[in-house]
Amino acid sequence: MKPKLDRETIALIVAREFFDGAVVNLGGGIPTLASNFIPEGRTVIFHSENGMLGFGPVEYDENKQSVYLMNASAQLVQPRLGMCFFDHAMSFAMIRGGHVDITVLGALQVSEKGDLANWMIPERGIGVIGGAMDLAFCCKKLIIAMEHTTPKGGIKIYRKCTYPITAPECVDLIVTDLAVIEVTKDGLLLKEIAPGWTVEEVQAVTEPKLIVAEDLKEITL
Amino acid sequence: MSVNKVYESFDEAVADIPDGAVILLGGFGGIAPVPQNLTLALHRKGAKDLTIVSNNAGVDGRIGLGNIGGKPYADHEILVSSGQVKKFIGSVPGSIVVSRPNALEELYRQGKVELEIVPQGTLAERIRAAGAGIGAFYTPTGVSTEVAKDKEIKTINGKEMILEYALKGDYALIRAHKADTMGNLVYKGVMRTFNAVMATAADVVIAEVDEIVELGELDPEVIVTPGIFVDRIVETSKGEIQ
Numbered sequence: 001m002k003p004k005l006d007r008e009t010i011a012l013i014v015a016r017e018f019f020d021g022a023v024v025n026l027g028g029g030i031p032t033l034a035s036n037f038i039p040e041g042r043t044v045i046f047h048s049e050n051g052m053l054g055f056g057p058v059e060y061d062e063n064k065q066s067v068y069l070m071n072a073s074a075q076l077v078q079p080r081l082g083m084c085f086f087d088h089a090m091s092f093a094m095i096r097g098g099h100v101d102i103t104v105l106g107a108l109q110v111s112e113k114g115d116l117a118n119w120m121i122p123e124r125g126i127g128v129i130g131g132a133m134d135l136a137f138c139c140k141k142l143i144i145a146m147e148h149t150t151p152k153g154g155i156k157i158y159r160k161c162t163y164p165i166t167a168p169e170c171v172d173l174i175v176t177d178l179a180v181i182e183v184t185k186d187g188l189l190l191k192e193i194a195p196g197w198t199v200e201e202v203q204a205v206t207e208p209k210l211i212v213a214e215d216l217k218e219i220t221l
Numbered sequence: 222m223s224v225n226k227v228y229e230s231f232d233e234a235v236a237d238i239p240d241g242a243v244i245l246l247g248g249f250g251g252i253a254p255v256p257q258n259l260t261l262a263l264h265r266k267g268a269k270d271l272t273i274v275s276n277n278a279g280v281d282g283r284i285g286l287g288n289i290g291g292k293p294y295a296d297h298e299i300l301v302s303s304g305q306v307k308k309f310i311g312s313v314p315g316s317i318v319v320s321r322p323n324a325l326e327e328l329y330r331q332g333k334v335e336l337e338i339v340p341q342g343t344l345a346e347r348i349r350a351a352g353a354g355i356g357a358f359y360t361p362t363g364v365s366t367e368v369a370k371d372k373e374i375k376t377i378n379g380k381e382m383i384l385e386y387a388l389k390g391d392y393a394l395i396r397a398h399k400a401d402t403m404g405n406l407v408y409k410g411v412m413r414t415f416n417a418v419m420a421t422a423a424d425v426v427i428a429e430v431d432e433i434v435e436l437g438e439l440d441p442e443v444i445v446t447p448g449i450f451v452d453r454i455v456e457t458s459k460g461e462i463q
Contacts, residue, residue, distance in 0.1 A: 028317075049341060050249045050414050068410025070251040074317075085410060087417035087445075088249075088276075089349040092342030096360065120367075126315040126326045127338060129368075134342030137362045168365045 002201075004148070004177035005194050005219065012037040012221065013175050013192075014104055014145045018044045022101045023094075025049070025135055028073035030145040031104035032058070047100050048072045049131035051091045054083035072131060095131070096138045103139035105132055107146045107171075109161040112208035114171035114183035116144065117163035127164070136167035148176035149205050157181075157188070157206045178202050180219065187211050192219045226404045226448075227433055228455045231262035234427050238268050238392055241307075245348065245390035245423050246275040246297050247416035250313075254414045256396040256429040257295045258460025263394065264299050270307040273297055274348070274390060276341060276415055277313035278325035293462050301325045306334055310388070312341035340368060343385050345418055351389035352421025352450075360385055390423035397446065400430040401437075404451030405444045413445060420446045427453040429460070 005013075011033035018024055018034075020042040026032050035057050038044050045054050049072040056078030059065050065076040094100060109117040116136050120127030136142055149156055157174065174181040179202050180192035190210040193202060195218050203210050228234040238244070244263070248255035263271075279298020300306050302324035309325055314336055316323040328334040339347070340362050350358055359382035363369050373384040395416040398409035406428060408417065420426050428451050457463060 048411075050251075050254075050411050052411050066410065067252040068412065070253065070411050072249075074251060085408070085413060087413040088341070088345035088415050089418045092345050095342055096362065121319070124315065124319065124326075125330050126336070128315045128317060129312045129338055129340050131312070131341040133340035133366070133368065134362045137364070164367050166366065 002196050006177070008033060008036075009221065010145050010175055010177055013180060013219065014143055015039065017102060017141070017143060017173065018042060019101075021045070023047055023099060025095070025100050025103045025139070026073075027103070027105040027132065029106045031106060032071075032073050032075065034104055034145070047091075047094060049088070049091055049095075051086045051088060052083065053086070054080055056080040092131070092134055095134045098138060098140060100135070100139050102141045102143065103135045104143045104145050105135065107144045107156065109163050110144055110157050110171055110174055111161045112159050112188055114169045115161050116142070116166045116171050117161040119166050120164045122163060129166075133166050136170045141172050142170050143173045143175060144171050145175050148178040148202070153205070155205060155207050157208065159208045178205070181210070184211070189213055190216060192217045194219050224403070226452060226454050227402060228453050229459060231258045231429070231455050231460050232265060234453045234455045235259060235262045235266050235394075238263060238266060240268050241270045242268060242391040243272040243274065243389070245393035245415075245419040246273055247393065247395035247414065247419050248296070249276050249411070249414035251411070252292065252294060253410060254396050254412045254416055255296050256394045257462045258457060259394040259427060259429045259455070260297050260300065261295050261461065264303060264305070267305070269305050271300065271305050272308040272310065273300060273306050274310045274344075274388060276311055276344065278309055278311060279323050295462060298324050301328065301334070304333075308335040308337065310337040310339060310344070312339055312344050314338055338368070344388070345415065347385055347388035348415070348418050348422045351387035352418070355387055357384055357386045359383065388422070390419065391425065393419040393423035393426045395420050395426065395428050397428050397430045399432045399434055399439060400428060400451070400454045401434050401439045401448070403436060404428070404448035404454055405439055406430070406446035406448075406451060407439055407443060408445055417446050420450045425453070426451050427455070429455055429457055431457050
């Protein structure tokens, strides 16, 4: 089995997209890790659904943790000068009103057209929407950070999602442990590929036909 | 002053909540924003057939009366697991840890509890609308998904939107940091969440607070929830969970 990129590397690639001054909302899992990799010299303002803006990275020192500084992924974070608190109605006014620039979420499935499915595994019979649906519908740029396949090697990037969707045609960029793929009008554009992997090998675990970028690059750190 | 909002016990504060009441239950998960002692009092009171409106159905599996990080903790999962809940309305009904199902999802699969799943922003806005006297509103969130099923769709400024109705409670149980005796509330950190929204949207609003202070001690410039929204206040020190 060839090595794939680890979760930190996926997060690092995602964080390259954070421009100076960007308001960014990170979902749980791999997306949260991106807060550790803000490119040097840029200020990124993190938004959390539960009413917090402008906070710092996750606080791992138990002596410094505060339950009053919890993010929407239930992690305790560091305070930062200029941060502020607000209620849920205000928080989602920011989201729906287009005041969040970039959202990073995980996914169960993504389609060729950028449909996202991440709230419901049908066999489970009950779902978890949380803030993902508002974010997926209303954010200016949606990045998916995920493993390219399921733990058993099953496909996650489909022509059409088989699970109930979170939002249609909402995904802009997919960053996986094998590739960086942009969702375009013409289809999925393979822009970067993990070291040691071929286009054919990535295509084999991706249902829709990938368009290979003319300047396809190997992913570098 | 004739208005007395200060209650000496949590049991007394929830004593009139009847069977079948619609309860807006504040918080978001985590420890800070959850009205833990009010929730326990409602459990002791034993009101049944409740409709619970809350972001989630108990934060993480079977910790209805467990502990987080060594600290005692209670949330409304105890209302669900004790069979007091007829219907749950919220955005995170299932456990966020798939391998540790919560009480609600097990009862839901057995057909013993009704469920209405609502995107988090729509939930907040439906409650806000109720508090603000708005009957319904259009939101883009959920178009072409299961959430839009049987709902009116309208194209506004070229964008499809769903009609969502206001959601009002009979009672709201909320958490805040400090109250003055008029019921003015301030919060701490991420404590506001749904609490400050729900404070506006129920017939009877009951707030659990860290401290009740005399009039004048809270700066009028920083009051988050004006006291007219709040009917009853109880200090956390009167409860079993500090």
